[in-house]
Amino acid sequence: MLHTDSNEKRIDMKIRSYQLFKYFMLAIVLAATGVVYTSCESDETTAAAPPVITGVRLTDPEQRDSTFTQAFPGTTIVIQGDNFVNVKAVVLNGFNLTFNPNYVLKNSIIIGIPGNLPVKALYPELPNTIVVVNDKGEASFDFKFLAPAPWIQLVKFQPPAAVGKTITILGGDFYAVEKIQFKVDDDVVAEVTDFTVGEDFDMITFEIPDGGTSDGEIVVVTESGEASTDYLSNPFPEFLFLSDLYQIPGDTLTIEGKYFDFVEKVVFPDGTEVLKEDLKFNALNTKIDLLAPDIAPGSGPVILVTEFGDEIESPIIYNEMSGVFKNWESEGGDWGKGTREQADGTKPPFVGTGNYLHMISPMDANVNWWTDPLVLTVQTSDRPAPAGVTDATPISQIGIAFNYYTGNPWTKGYLAIRFGGHPGSSPHAKVDPNDNIAGKSITRRWQTYVVPLSEIIGGETWGGPVTTWGQFKTATNGFDPFLFAQFFNANSEAQTVNQFWDNMRFVKLQ
Structure with missing residues (x-):
């Protein structure tokens, strides 16, 4: 037994109040979008008798003998029969369609079922017929115009499954639902015909039946087809x-x-x-x-x-570290002012994993990349491939990531990141540690910045093209192996920056 929601009468009255207007407007749309064909015209101009419809088939000549009695809107069909002469109208499901008489022969009519043709599953009063009219009369043929096939998003209930518990199937196109089946190893172990379909045809609610407490699958059966999904009696997140x-x-x-x-x-x-x-x-x-x-x-x-x-x-690693080339767990490889420290919980950055680099110094407008204490250079002769990267991976799919923490606001400059060469050269990536919404520096929290590698490989000679990871991992130039990060002030105002760096690494970009 099929139930509808308690406001069924209100919805039905609303539908019927507007259906004449809707059908009138839809008839105009269908007429405007009627399928047009070209073919040979019949020599006869006057019908000798009313038309006769004997069947419906597809347009494929090899399937001339394969007829059917139902189809989805959007299908092109051939109406077979006799006396299709001086045809005045072709009516599908109660709607008079525009057709091209050049594709009307004495024994066949080719016509497309409009994709927006209303169907009986949504409007029960529709006749599910094909009607052909000529000057001697008309012929009617029972033919089912199908609603879209159902689909399932998920099954929802309070686990574990128990007989009598309410269960809801969420999805869509639940039109003309006939039954819900519970299957185990392709065998039907329970069947439900007492259910409620939501007014938007996007959910089905019913009680778990006897036999519906075993793992398997749930199948929704409609006149248009079936949809199935795995069913777990005690689902795990x-x-x-x-x-x-x-x-x-x-x-x-x-x-x-x-x-x-x-x-x-x-x-x-x-x-x-x-x-x-x-x-x-x-x-x-x-x-x-x-x-x-x-x-x-x-x-x-x-x-x-x-x-x-x-x-x-999670199926992926948060803060992937497989490509780390510098985490300051050991000395060496740095050029510039900075000390290796560990968080003690009493001062910035408060938390950390092992050692990190701490740099604090005034920042002037005119810095010299080779002498200024705020220039950070990191030795990167070791270039470990990050997870998911092979020698053939394009450089455009790889980046350099680093954790960065600033202990006090600074809004007048930016970080210039470059691999090879020096930060004053191009290309380099401009990394702005400022909050784009508040317009002020994000302070007192570790953040991750990711810079595409293709933006920071220097213009100096690399001994050939560098377009893949395989080429990059062995490429050298006059300044290699260093990664430079320099701080540029936007004006002449000096300010003090208090920053922390950790876990410089190669990463595969999403």
């Missing part, structure tokens, strides 16, 4: 997508997946927890939005923890 690979504290981080109903917290690589009250779930419990916390710049999976203690790891 699935972590399918993480919107950001790199740490940007304060930005919205989105997690997508399935069955987030019992997620209690999100745990980051350094152990920082974001509890449920700070997580924003969508109505389907398939997406979680949260503000990325200020954490130590560590690497690892993001973990969902359920109220039952289950842990589900």
